[in-house]
Structure formats: C-alpha cells, structure tokens
Amino acid sequence: MIQRSEKVMLEVTTDWYLTLAAILFSIGFLGMMIRKNALIMFMCIELMLNAVNLTFISASKHFGQVDGQIFVFFILVVAAAEVVVGLAIIVSIFRKQSSASVDVLNVSRG
Amino acid sequence: MVEALLFFAPASLIIIGALIVIFAKNAVHNAMGLVMTLVSLAIIYITLNATFVAMVQMLVYAGAVMTLFLFVIMMIGVDKKEQTTESIKGQTFLVSGVFLILISLLAYVAISSDFKWDLWFPPVEFDTEGTPQLIAGVLFTEWIFPFEIISLLLIVATAAAIALAYDTKKRKSNA
Numbered sequence: 001m002i003q004r005s006e007k008v009m010l011e012v013t014t015d016w017y018l019t020l021a022a023i024l025f026s027i028g029f030l031g032m033m034i035r036k037n038a039l040i041m042f043m044c045i046e047l048m049l050n051a052v053n054l055t056f057i058s059a060s061k062h063f064g065q066v067d068g069q070i071f072v073f074f075i076l077v078v079a080a081a082e083v084v085v086g087l088a089i090i091v092s093i094f095r096k097q098s099s100a101s102v103d104v105l106n107v108s109r110g
Numbered sequence: 111m112v113e114a115l116l117f118f119a120p121a122s123l124i125i126i127g128a129l130i131v132i133f134a135k136n137a138v139h140n141a142m143g144l145v146m147t148l149v150s151l152a153i154i155y156i157t158l159n160a161t162f163v164a165m166v167q168m169l170v171y172a173g174a175v176m177t178l179f180l181f182v183i184m185m186i187g188v189d190k191k192e193q194t195t196e197s198i199k200g201q202t203f204l205v206s207g208v209f210l211i212l213i214s215l216l217a218y219v220a221i222s223s224d225f226k227w228d229l230w231f232p233p234v235e236f237d238t239e240g241t242p243q244l245i246a247g248v249l250f251t252e253w254i255f256p257f258e259i260i261s262l263l264l265i266v267a268t269a270a271a272i273a274l275a276y277d278t279k280k281r282k283s284n285a
Contacts, residue, residue, distance in 0.1 A: 011113075011114075012113050012114055012117045013227070013228045013233075014227050014228055014233065015220065015226060015227050015228065016117060016121075017117075017154070017158070018227060019216065019219075019220045020121050020124065020125075020154075022216050023125060023213075023216065024124060024125070024128055024147075026209060026212045026213055026216065027125070027128040027129065027131075027132060028128065028132075029208075029209070029212070030132060030205065030206075030209045031128075031131060031132030033201070033205035033208075033209075034132070034201075034202055034205055034206075035132065037137070039137060039140075039179070039182060039183065039186065040131070040132070040137070040140055042179075043131050043140055043141070043144050043179070044131065044132060046144060046171075046175070047128055047131060047132075047144070047147065050147065050148065050151055050171075053151070053163075053167075054151060054154065057154075057155055057158050057160045057163060058158060060158070060160065060238075060240070061158045061159055061160070061233075061238075062227070062231065062233050062234070063231070063233075063234060064233075064234035064236055064237070064238045065238065066238055066240055066244055066245060066248055067248070069160050069162065069163050069240045069245060070245065070248060070249055070253055072160070072163050073163060073166065073245070073249070074256060074260055076163075076166055076167070076170050076171065077170075077260045077263070077264060078260070078263065079171075079175070080170055080174065080175055080264075080267075081263050081264055081266075081267035082267075083175050083178060083179070084178065084267050084268065084270075084271045085267050085270050085271055085274070087178055087179070087182045087271075088270070088271040088272075088274035088275045089274055090182060090186070091182060091185060091186070091274075091275050092274050092275060094185070094186050095277065100186050
C-alpha cells in the first residue's frame with residue numbers, strides 16, 4: 001500500500017495536469033461570480049482560458065501530436081483580441097459612469 | 111523525483127497566483143497574481159514539450175496582455191472601493207455551493223480509480239517537442255485558413271479598440 005502511494009506521488013501522469021487545469025478553471029469561475037469589478041472579472045476569464053490551454057497542451061503531450069499546441073496558439077490570439085476590445089469597453093464605460101463595477105451597469109434593465 | 115518537483119512547484123504557484131487574483135483587494139495585486147500564474151504556466155508548458163507555446167505565453171500573456179491590464183488599472187485608478195452589496199440575493203452563498211460541488215466532484219474523479227485517463231487512452235512512448243519549426247510546418251500548411259482568419263480578427267479588434275476608446279467630445283473641445 002505504501003509502495004503504491006509512493007509510486008503515485010513520483011510519477012506525474014496526464015491526470016495531474018488535467019486536475020490542475022480543472023482546479024484553475026474552478027477558481028476562475030468562483031472569481032467571476034463573486035467579484036464586482038469588471039477588470040477583475042476579465043482576469044478571471046483569462047484564468048479560465050489558461051486552464052483550457054493547459055488541458056490542450058497536456059493532451060498534446062499525451063497523444064504526441066502538435067495540433068493541440070496550434071489550438072492553444074489560436075486561443076492565445078483570440079484572448080489577446082478579446083482583452084483589447086474588452087478593456088476598451090471598460091474604459092469607455094468608466095468615462096460615462098466613473099465606475100468599473102458591473103452592478104452600476106443597469107441602464108438596459110427592463 | 112525531479113519530474114514531480116517540476117510539476118508541483120509551478121502547480122502550487124499557479125494555484126496561489128489564481129487565489130491572489132480572485133481574493134486580493136488592490137487591483138495591482140490582482141494583476142501581479144495573474145502574472146505569477148501565467149509565468150508558472152509557461153514553465154509547465156516547457157515541461158510538457160511545448161517550447162514554442164511557452165515562449166508565446168511569456169511574450170503575449172505575461173508581456174503584452176498584462177501591460178494592457180496595468181495601463182487600464184492606472185487609468186481607472188486603484189483606490190476605487192469595490193462595493194460589496196449583493197444585487198442578486200444570496201449570490202455568494204449559491205456560488206460557493208456550486209464551487210464546492212465542482213471541487214468535490216473533481217476530488218472524486220481524481221481519487222477514484224475508475225477515472226484514469228492514462229488507462230483509457232494509453233500515452234504515446236515518443237516525445238514530440240513543439241519547436242517553432244514543427245509548429246510552423248503544420249500551421250502554414252494544414253491550418254493556413256484559420257491562421258488567415260485569425261489575422262483578420264486581430265486587425266478588426268485593433269480598429270474596434272481605437273474606435274471605442276477614442277474620446278470624440280474631448281477631441282472636439284480641444285480643437
């Protein structure tokens with residue numbers, strides 16, 4: 001029993017990487033839900049995107065194929081574009097409302 | 111042993127950085143926690159034979175994206191108090207419940223022997239290192255169409271950011 005657990009501790013399998021990615025995604029989700037500042041919520045989106053990237057890279061290593069890394073490359077570019085547009089929106093909202101809190105943004109409430 | 115250390119050291123840094131991102135009060139501290147997470151992820155990518163992606167991660171994420179975040183933090187100001195009133199009743203309670211369910215599900219999957227990725231899909235024996243040569247060889251042949259689309263997306267995003275952030279009123283009053 002002790003021998004088995006030692007072996008599990010020393011051998012880093014793909015499961016470990018996937019578990020780490022899932023933990024990272026859950027933390028990003030939690031932050032997205034509990035924070036009110038739009039900037040922090042953006043950072044939490046980045047955390048979740050990076051968790052997905054980690055999944056792709058570990059699967060790429062697991063199957064010995066390079067396609068997963070190309071997907072990560074595309075996700076990186078899309079994330080960069082998303083950050084640029086999102087931060088521009090936050091800045092223009094801040095100019096109007098002088099606040100970056102998402103609770104203030106209820107102008108389209110029915 | 112070295113392999114385990116190369117996994118657990120960056121992994122703990124990733125989780126600590128992520129927790130700083132969601133719990134720190136000062137926006138600059140949040141950004142620094144995110145930098146910590148991204149750099150540690152780049153280290154993990156290197157151990158997973160993805161050298162090119164690790165390099166791009168450092169340049170694009172830890173470099174460009176974080177600089178952008180810090181610029182916006184400077185524009186908006188770090189001393190703004192975040193309001194803590196709940197506009198949706200019981201939101202924090204509900205979300206914490208969902209988070210606990212997610213984590214306990216994850217713990218079950220990680221501990222139980224029914225779910226072992228390596229047993230379902232046996233890993234390959236050889237190593238494929240994601241060098242720039244190899245990535246480029248696949249990217250510019252098989253994936254050339256998505257690559258062109260993504261370049262278009264970048265141009266559109268740049269134009270959109272300029273259009274959104276351009277303060278027309280201020281410009282007119284200055285002129």
